[in-house]
Amino acid sequence: MNKLEGKVAVITGGNSGIGLATAQRFVAEGAYVFITGRRQGELDAAVKQIGKSVTAAQGDVSNLADLDRLYATVKQQKRHIDILFANAGTGEFSPLGAITEEHFDKIFNANVRGLLFTVQNQPRTGRKWSIWFWTASVPSFFVGLGWATY
Numbered sequence: 001m002n003k004l005e006g007k008v009a010v011i012t013g014g015n016s017g018i019g020l021a022t023a024q025r026f027v028a029e030g031a032y033v034f035i036t037g038r039r040q041g042e043l044d045a046a047v048k049q050i051g052k053s054v055t056a057a058q059g060d061v062s063n064l065a066d067l068d069r070l071y072a073t074v075k076q077q078k079r080h081i082d083i084l085f086a087n088a089g090t091g092e093f094s095p096l097g098a099i100t101e102e103h104f105d106k107i108f109n110a111n112v113r114g115l116l117f118t119v120q121n122q123p124r125t126g127r128k129w130s131i132w133f134w135t136a137s138v139p140s141f142f143v144g145l146g147w148a149t150y
């Protein structure tokens with residue numbers, strides 16, 4: 001039997017990169033996945049690529065109304081979440097001295113505010129367990145030049 005047979009996963013930032021690869025792997029292992037991202041065109045392409053057992057919900061993780069819509073869709077279609085992968089995020093080079101408010105807000109909205117509310121606002125469905133994980137980065141240990149905000 002596949003390891004994730006019958007499991008429901010939510011993967012934010014699932015329309016490209018690490019999130020999309022994870023979604024493909026989870027479906028291959030038997031899971032049903034909900035993927036998110038801001039770009040509808042990329043979401044449509046990702047759904048095609050994944051092929052089955054997938055629903056796309058367009059939205060920005062830093063926008064609480066978008067998160068509410070995502071979780072309402074999950075509850076309506078599957079009722080619960082077994083695996084939450086808070087993966088949506090972004091990086092942008094900006095050396096100390098050149099950091100703007102816009103740059104700071106972009107990074108913190110996606111990587112901090114978005115991650116926190118993705119985890120906090122997920123529906124409580126009375127299930128005994130679920131797995132939550134998120135993507136981290138080497139800059140949390142070693143800040144390369146220009147990656148301080150990230």
Ligand SMILES: NC(=O)c1ccc[n+]([C@@H]2O[C@H](COP(=O)([O-])OP(=O)(O)OC[C@H]3O[C@@H](n4cnc5c(N)ncnc54)[C@H](OP(=O)(O)O)[C@@H]3O)[C@@H](O)[C@H]2O)c1
Nearest residue numbers: 013015016017018037038039060061088089090110135137
């Ligand atoms: N690749 C690396 O070397 C590396 C290293 C360390 C950590 N990471 C982290 O790993 C995660 C995935 O990275 P990746 O390399 O796979 O990059 P990627 O291909 O650019 O994927 C980022 C995903 O996040 C989504 N996203 C970004 N901002 C968002 C927002 N505000 N709301 C909703 N979705 C948002 C993007 O979709 P939309 O643009 O359509 O919203 C996309 O699906 C990111 O959090 C990144 O910071 C990556």
